[in-house]
Amino acid sequence: xxxxxxxxxxxxxxxxxxxxxxxxxxxxxxxxxxxxxxxxxxxxxxxxxxxxxxxxxxxxxxxxxxxxxxxxxxxxxxxxxxxxxxxxxxxxxxxxxxxxxxxxxxxxxxxxxxxxx
Numbered sequence: 001x002x003x004x005x006x007x008x009x010x011x012x013x014x015x016x017x018x019x020x021x022x023x024x025x026x027x028x029x030x031x032x033x034x035x036x037x038x039x040x041x042x043x044x045x046x047x048x049x050x051x052x053x054x055x056x057x058x059x060x061x062x063x064x065x066x067x068x069x070x071x072x073x074x075x076x077x078x079x080x081x082x083x084x085x086x087x088x089x090x091x092x093x094x095x096x097x098x099x100x101x102x103x104x105x106x107x108x109x110x111x112x113x114x115x116x117x
Contacts, residue, residue, distance in 0.1 A: 019088050045065060
């Protein structure tokens with residue numbers, strides 16, 4: 001389970017947990033890219049937009065922060081509203097499912113052996 005200290009109950013707390021770092025790592029590993037986990041949301045967005053990635057995967061690359069933020073935000077809402085939490089492995093699975101679903105539903109068509117669907 002994801003531990004959030006009681007004293008850190010702000011709405012952004014979930015973005016600074018070890019599981020958030022795991023989500024960043026999990027999705028960057030898919031692309032074989034080494035990336036330092038950000039210290040702030042601003043740093044994440046700024047450094048992500050500067051990332052040097054192949055033109056073919058640039059649009060997909062840009063979906064990753066939104067996917068991570070969405071997964072963490074929905075988990076935060078579940079915790080605040082329902083008082084329950086999702087196990088880390090299930091949260092990571094949800095994030096992957098969201099990510100691949102977004103790619104599948106996007107107009108992006110990849111012309112490389114690196115295919116998601």
